[in-house]
Amino acid sequence: MSPRRSVAETRLTRDRIVERGVAAASVDGLEGLTIGQLAADLGMSKAGVLGHFGSKEALQLALLDAAAAAFARIVWRPAELEPPGLPRLRAVCETWIDYLEHERQIFPGGCLFTTAAIEFDARGGPVRDAVARLHKLWRRRLVAEARTAVATGDLPRGTDPEQVAFELVGLFMALNQEIQLFADPNAAQRTRRALHRLLATAEHQQ
């Protein structure tokens, strides 16, 4: 029914698969996702879907890549306009909250990285490695901004940047759960209150 298309059209098809795949994986997980169901959703054959990637594992990695790109674009890119340190850190936190609250179009089942981390944290293999790498990357960025904030005096002297990043990640996980499991409309406000405590009035022992 759909033989060879132009290069642009081919790219489009692949993008369509990835977009739908990311959405499906955010609901059912990267393992729970099945190629047959994805193909049916797209009105394609399994072979047509799989042909773009070669294997389910390669598809999973492609979905992670695409989701990471979306995350970078939505959460990190806007914050780059702010100066490094506390202003940028605050900006990231705000875009992160918005991301968890409003990106249900891209991730209807909640943050794919939270889902994937939990799903693969007790396994081995390339997908687990990719998930861990992404989490480490963003963690490092949070730590870097916190460190700068301490250096500039925007966070109290003696504050441990790793500690700040650790607690930030916990808050975002709690927010994601509050939204997905409890659909609590106050969750974002609670997160902002905790952020205020963490980034403004806190004492962090070494």
Add this chain to the structure above:
Amino acid sequence: MSPRRSVAETRLTRDRIVERGVAAASVDGLEGLTIGQLAADLGMSKAGVLGHFGSKEALQLALLDAAAAAFARIVWRPAELEPPGLPRLRAVCETWIDYLEHERQIFPGGCLFTTAAIEFDARGGPVRDAVARLHKLWRRRLVAEARTAVATGDLPRGTDPEQVAFELVGLFMALNQEIQLFADPNAAQRTRRALHRLLATAEHQQ
């Protein structure tokens, strides 16, 4: 090979299935768990395993029940010796940390409730309902202890108990991830530091 056994033996078999099932589900998730693999691990037939529960969903609910009982025994029971309020809250936090750090025998893949919450938070059905109910139950208990702590003056006047519980849950999720995904040996210490800030020196706006 194994015909009718005594009542005690029957109970024992069921318990063996549940124990192994909880461990397997903590690694692969409640959906990722398969009856065939579980049966093979136990040296049983699929029908022999399924006969005790009737369906996979009933098995999943039984696993959740058993895991909840273990959680209550390990995390909450010891803390009941402490007086209500801040002392009990502190005790629960400490047993909770120990649980996440050391209960890899029961939950080799990490806290089953964290896994199950993420796995089912975008779905419907009885399993999701049970998971949400358990999370709400423990959340309520945290809130109750925090409220008592405020009433006794052990936490600052104006502290929002719901806010405290929210942040506590975030810390435990972050700790679970730090252990499972990164195998960070400093994670427990970081969690204790955050707890100290949260339960001792914090200001909680209404």
Add this chain to the structure above:
DNA sequence: CAATATAGCAACCGATCGGTCGCTAATGGG
């Protein structure tokens, strides 16, 4: 000791899993 109840097994069910293969049909390069 006889009758009943039942834990567990082996075999099987249709459906679906991830994946392969041969083909069709349209396209872009020579």
Add this chain to the structure above:
DNA sequence: CCCATTAGCGACCGATCGGTTGCTATATTG
């Protein structure tokens, strides 16, 4: 304009999925 390339399809693969059925063999009941 023709030919090599290739996106995508339909059919199929063996394996496994959750679940059912009929049976065996034993423990309990009377």
